[in-house]
Amino acid sequence: MELNIQQSINSAREGNRRELARLLSSLESGVKLPIESSSPWVLGVTGPPGVGKSTLIGVMIEEWVSRGEKVAVLAVDPSSPRSGGALLADRMRMSSADSSESVFVRSLATRNHPGGLIPFLDNMTNLLGLCGWSRIIIETVGSGQSEIRIVAFADRVMLVDGPDRGDIIQAEKAGIMELADLIVVNKSDLPNALNTLNSIANSLNYSSNDSNKLVLMTSALNNDGISELIDEIEMLKVNNERTSLRIKERLLSAWDFLLLSNPLLNEVLLDLESGNINLDEALERL
Amino acid sequence: MSMRIVIAKPGLDGHDRGAKVIARALRDAGHEVIYTGLRRKPSEIVRVVMDEDAVAVGLSTLSGAHNVLIPKVCEELIENDMGDIIVFAGGIIPESDRENLHSLGVRAIFGPGTSTSSIIEFLESVSERKKNGLEVGVGHDTGWRWS
Numbered sequence: 001m002e003l004n005i006q007q008s009i010n011s012a013r014e015g016n017r018r019e020l021a022r023l024l025s026s027l028e029s030g031v032k033l034p035i036e037s038s039s040p041w042v043l044g045v046t047g048p049p050g051v052g053k054s055t056l057i058g059v060m061i062e063e064w065v066s067r068g069e070k071v072a073v074l075a076v077d078p079s080s081p082r083s084g085g086a087l088l089a090d091r092m093r094m095s096s097a098d099s100s101e102s103v104f105v106r107s108l109a110t111r112n113h114p115g116g117l118i119p120f121l122d123n124m125t126n127l128l129g130l131c132g133w134s135r136i137i138i139e140t141v142g143s144g145q146s147e148i149r150i151v152a153f154a155d156r157v158m159l160v161d162g163p164d165r166g167d168i169i170q171a172e173k174a175g176i177m178e179l180a181d182l183i184v185v186n187k188s189d190l191p192n193a194l195n196t197l198n199s200i201a202n203s204l205n206y207s208s209n210d211s212n213k214l215v216l217m218t219s220a221l222n223n224d225g226i227s228e229l230i231d232e233i234e235m236l237k238v239n240n241e242r243t244s245l246r247i248k249e250r251l252l253s254a255w256d257f258l259l260l261s262n263p264l265l266n267e268v269l270l271d272l273e274s275g276n277i278n279l280d281e282a283l284e285r286l
Numbered sequence: 287m288s289m290r291i292v293i294a295k296p297g298l299d300g301h302d303r304g305a306k307v308i309a310r311a312l313r314d315a316g317h318e319v320i321y322t323g324l325r326r327k328p329s330e331i332v333r334v335v336m337d338e339d340a341v342a343v344g345l346s347t348l349s350g351a352h353n354v355l356i357p358k359v360c361e362e363l364i365e366n367d368m369g370d371i372i373v374f375a376g377g378i379i380p381e382s383d384r385e386n387l388h389s390l391g392v393r394a395i396f397g398p399g400t401s402t403s404s405i406i407e408f409l410e411s412v413s414e415r416k417k418n419g420l421e422v423g424v425g426h427d428t429g430w431r432w433s
Contacts, residue, residue: 018367021339025290084288085313091334092323098330104337109318 005033012131017104020131024106027123040129042136043233044151046176047160049141052186056160056220057137058094063230064135065102072104072133073097074124076117076140076150079109086110090139104133119257121153148176152249156236159183161200163192177204179245180213181236188217188224262286287413292343294322294331296359299349304377308344311402317409328358332366342372342409352379352387360390360424369425372412374432376400391424394432408432 012020027033047053054075061071075090086109091097097105110117121138128136140150151157159180177183183204185197194217201215214232218225259265268285271277277285293309295302302324309319320338322331335343343363345356356375363371375387376396384395394408411432412422421428 018336018339021337025339079318080313083314083316085316086318087309087313087321088318089309089321089323092321098322098326098333106337107318107320 009033009035009127009130012127015132020104020127021106023127024124027120027127028108028111030120033123033127035123035126035130038126038129040125040136041134042125042138042154042156044154044157045137045139045160046141046148046151046157048162048165051160051162051165052220053139053141053160054090054093056184056186056218057139058096059220059223059226060137060230061094061100061103062096063226065096065100067230069135070102070104070133071135071137072106072128073137073139074106074108074121076108076110076138078141079111081112084112104128117150119254121150148179149249149253151176152179152246155238155243155246156181156233157246158233160186161196162187163190163196165196179249182214182216182232184229185215185217186220189219189222193217259286287410287417288316288318289342289409289413290318290320290338290340291409292320292322292331292335292338292340294326294334294343294345294359295324296326296328296331296345296347296355297349297351298325299347299351300324301348302346304348305344305346308346308376308402308405311405312409315406315409328355328362331359332362332368335363335371336366336368340371342374342412344405345373345375345377347375347377347379350378352377353383356387356392357390360392364391364425370421370423372422373424374405374408376405388431391426393422393424393430 008019008023012023023033045053045057057073061073064071073094075088077086077088077090079086088107088109091105091107094105096103108117125136138150138154157180159176161183162185183200185193185200187193197215197217204213204215216225216229216232218229264286268282272282291312293305295305305321309321312319320334320340322334331343345359347355352375360373363369363373373392374394375392379387379395379397387395393412396405415422422430
């Protein structure tokens with residue numbers, strides 16, 4: 001068994017895509033594999049539904065490939081809390097995803113894992129890095145805490161927004177603006193894109209920590225501003241303050257994972273429900 | 287038993303309401319469905335099945351090109367050492383064309399009027415067969431088909 005796994009890892013490293021795809025499935029199902037750290041280059045991309053994240057990633061992939069990079073995308077979509085199933089359709093908006101040898105796109109469902117996907121993503125990105133994928137993108141819908149934690153996992157975070165999505169306060173509420181290294185207003189071909197850009201830039205100016213944060217405009221549809229965006233991403237310096245925020249998010253998700261996999265959890269929940277113990281006593285027991 | 291299933295639209299056919307209904311029904315039955323979008327080449331569909339590590343692929347065609355496109359997908363799967371993938375098809379496929387497609391390894395063909403529950407039953411019988419060690423892939427030389 002051990003030997004077989006080592007063989008598949010070697011085969012994936014030599015470029016066998018099916019082997020890579022299978023190893024990713026094993027990691028996703030919680031199997032631990034002997035994968036060394038490869039210090040992968042990872043960009044987290046998030047933003048509200050419908051702002052064009054997948055389409056934008058599609059054209060970013062093309063730009064990177066033209067610069068000689070090998071690009072892997074992990075596109076995360078939610079699983080249905082009721083059936084456990086998922087409809088994964090991000091890749092349909094990435095036109096180069098299905099043919100280029102230099103692109104690998106994998107759709108991931110959140111599968112209602114306790115603590116989210118974080119415990120698996122670490123190994124997945126290490127494996128992709130090991131197999132020669134030089135740019136790794138994690139895409140999530142930025143709609144909730146668990147999605148924010150997924151991008152917090154990346155060393156670089158890009159927030160995508162679009163025109164006419166309502167007031168900028170909405171984005172600030174989500175807490176993602178503090179984690180982002182750069183903010184992109186996509187759909188610059190639409191009216192009001194410039195207004196959105198200005199109001200984001202203004203809102204960043206209120207806080208001295210964020211005033212040097214980059215805000216860019218792109219149109220994935222017309223391939224406008226993409227090359228400039230890639231230039232900026234390549235020049236990003238890892239920001240220490242945001243690094244500590246990210247590490248905190250990682251710690252919190254590991255903590256959630258521990259809590260939710262605690263064997264006493266159900267028992268304690270029942271006791272809490274029936275009023276036998278209070279929250280402090282519950283924490284004590286766990 | 288939950289599976290990863292690719293729902294694909296091969297060739298130049300711009301209608302995907304059927305494919306979307308199937309994708310939705312499979313999701314609601316607990317499966318993870320990867321939808322390719324319209325107008326994919328057979329080689330692209332094979333690539334998606336490979337990279338997504340899917341166990342099955344459903345091909346929806348309404349254009350009349352099923353006798354070219356479906357065999358091409360089956361062939362390329364086998365060429366790429368993916369003969370264990372389960373292939374099923376749907377759309378407008380006349381009765382007279384079905385025997386040939388079955389003989390190439392297509393395990394089920396669903397026409398207009400099919401209820402989504404039949405497709406879910408098909409997948410259940412596929413996983414039952416797999417559990418019993420029976421072969422169901424496109425490259426396996428069993429005569430089995432769902433009916």
